[in-house]
Amino acid sequence: MKILVVEDEMLVAMLIEDLVSDLGHQIVGPAMRLETALELAETIDLDFAILDINLAGKQSFPVAHRLTERGIPFMFASGYGAAGLMEPYLAAPIVQKPFDAKAVASMLAKVGME
Amino acid sequence: MHTQPDSGDPFGFLGHSGEMASLIRGFDWSKTTLGAVETWPACVKFTTAMLLQSPVPIVTLWGEAGVMIYNDAYSAFAGFRHPQLLGANVREGWPEVADFNDHVMKVGLAGNTLAYSDQELTLYRKGTPEQVWMDLYYSPVPDETGKAAGVIAMVVETTERVRAEKHQKMLINELNHRVKNTLASIQAIVSQTLRGVDTKEEASAAISQRIMALSRAHDVLTDENWDGADLHTMAQYALDAFQPAGREAISIEGPKIRVGPHAALSIALALHELATNASKYGALSTRTGTVAISWSIEPSQTDDDEVFKLSWEEQGGPLVRQPDRRGFGTRLILGVLPQELRGTAEIDYQPQGLRFVLRSSRVAVSDTPLVAQGG
Numbered sequence: 457m458k459i460l461v462v463e464d465e466m467l468v469a470m471l472i473e474d475l476v477s478d479l480g481h482q483i484v485g486p487a488m489r490l491e492t493a494l495e496l497a498e499t500i501d502l503d504f505a506i507l508d509i510n511l512a513g514k515q516s517f518p519v520a521h522r523l524t525e526r527g528i529p530f531m532f533a534s535g536y537g538a539a540g541l542m543e544p545y546l547a548a549p550i551v552q553k554p555f556d557a558k559a560v561a562s563m564l565a566k567v568g569m570e
Numbered sequence: 571m572h573t574q575p576d577s578g579d580p581f582g583f584l585g586h587s588g589e590m591a592s593l594i595r596g597f598d599w600s601k602t603t604l605g606a607v608e609t610w611p612a613c614v615k616f617t618t619a620m621l622l623q624s625p626v627p628i629v630t631l632w633g634e635a636g637v638m639i640y641n642d643a644y645s646a647f648a649g650f651r652h653p654q655l656l657g658a659n660v661r662e663g664w665p666e667v668a669d670f671n672d673h674v675m676k677v678g679l680a681g682n683t684l685a686y687s688d689q690e691l692t693l694y695r696k697g698t699p700e701q702v703w704m705d706l707y708y709s710p711v712p713d714e715t716g717k718a719a720g721v722i723a724m725v726v727e728t729t730e731r732v733r734a735e736k737h738q739k740m741l742i743n744e745l746n747h748r749v750k751n752t753l754a755s756i757q758a759i760v761s762q763t764l765r766g767v768d769t770k771e772e773a774s775a776a777i778s779q780r781i782m783a784l785s786r787a788h789d790v791l792t793d794e795n796w797d798g799a800d801l802h803t804m805a806q807y808a809l810d811a812f813q814p815a816g817r818e819a820i821s822i823e824g825p826k827i828r829v830g831p832h833a834a835l836s837i838a839l840a841l842h843e844l845a846t847n848a849s850k851y852g853a854l855s856t857r858t859g860t861v862a863i864s865w866s867i868e869p870s871q872t873d874d875d876e877v878f879k880l881s882w883e884e885q886g887g888p889l890v891r892q893p894d895r896r897g898f899g900t901r902l903i904l905g906v907l908p909q910e911l912r913g914t915a916e917i918d919y920q921p922q923g924l925r926f927v928l929r930s931s932r933v934a935v936s937d938t939p940l941v942a943q944g945g
Binding site: 464465466467468469470471474485486487488489492510512513535536539540552553554555 | 784832901
């Protein structure tokens with residue numbers, strides 16, 4: 457799958473890249489700021505996206521809106537866990553930081569089968 | 571209280587000489603449903619005298635209309651609304667909370683009490699809406715027959731405490747968020763370092779040095795309350811440990827610029843990787859080699875932003891050549907650093923020494939503070 461990675465911290469972005477490419481997927485990004493993430497979410501053919509919620513002080517929900525409009529599935533990655541989510545994404549899939557590689561893998565596998 | 575039966579002063583019962591006492595004396599009470607002072611029942615006189623003595627903000631609301639009489643402490647609480655509130659009907663005196671006070675009057679005049687803890691209301695005390703929190707206590711004031719003639723209210727504003735508690739909760743959330751992100755960063759350092767090393771010893775040393783680099787960058791940011799850092803200070807902290815004893819092999823030069831917390835952290839980590847490489851294979855591995863770090867900020871040719879350019883130039887080291895594999899450091903400085911700073915990064919393996927140039931913009935390196943929601 458072609459997966460958009462949105463994460464504002466360099467080291468963490470590299471980690472997600474590794475987790476995702478180890479599972480055989482292709483990375484788009486990482487987008488580390490809201491503006492870049494929005495641009496990629498609007499223009500690139502994507503199968504999935506992993507969204508950090510806080511991008512250098514701005515929230516990534518506009519990226520989620522755009523992906524929803526385009527029918528592209530995504531999950532959030534957050535240090536807050538589900539407590540960092542807001543409407544209408546309260547029930548959106550989320551992985552907690554630091555990452556459990558198995559949780560990321562099973563989430564991606566689910567998307568791949570749908 | 572000392573009574574003065576022969577003075578002929580109808581306000582003699584007040585027994586107080588503060589601002590509110592003199593405003594009460596000067597007010598034309600015959601305009602209100604309470605009537606002229608000569609007609610006031612004993613409970614009104616006694617309660618008024620008592621509340622004037624109190625340091626707690628107290629207001630009394632008399633009759634169905636809730637005619638307001640209050641003390642000096644309440645006048646301070648009422649702000650801009652004072653002194654118009656004196657003698658006003660409570661629903662008109664505080665129109666923004668008329669419904670709330672209507673309920674208070676109905677319950678109080680029926681002989682019942684009300685208590686609210688940290689009640690949130692929006693008041694116009696300064697001409698603009700203001701969110702305030704209060705502890706509020708309402709009780710009926712009985713007349714001689716035992717029937718409620720009015721309502722007495724004690725108003726203890728708790729806005730400052732409520733705000734402090736909210737702020738503390740926000741800080742704890744933010745701390746927890748930062749801890750989780752830091753753990754993810756450590757996870758990233760460990761997993762990526764292990765991919766690129768041959769021995770356990772090498773891995774252990776590299777992991778520990780990278781964690782220390784992250785920690786030093788945190789120190790600088792903590793000093794600045796995490797809202798950014800001076801680039802020169804950040805670079806010095808990142809490179810101090812690499813300065814060889816006895817000589818100034820590393821020079822840092824550039825105009826004063828404040829960089830945002832994300833950019834500061836990333837540039838510090840990049841400098842650490844460059845310095846690590848230089849001490850192993852480059853200019854810092856010899857007795858005479860030098861590294862010059864410099865940056866500039868110049869007007870952009872294409873937009874309103876300014877161009878930020880940072881260079882790392884090694885000289886006098888061993889003959890350099892391009893490494894065979896793209897390790898953690900290369901990936902960080904050439905892969906994600908330019909992504910993060912929305913710019914470009916290049917490494918040039920010139921025979922006289924490695925040269926690294928990062929190009930970005932002032933806007934990109936001055937990112938916004940980390941303290942925010944989400945993430």
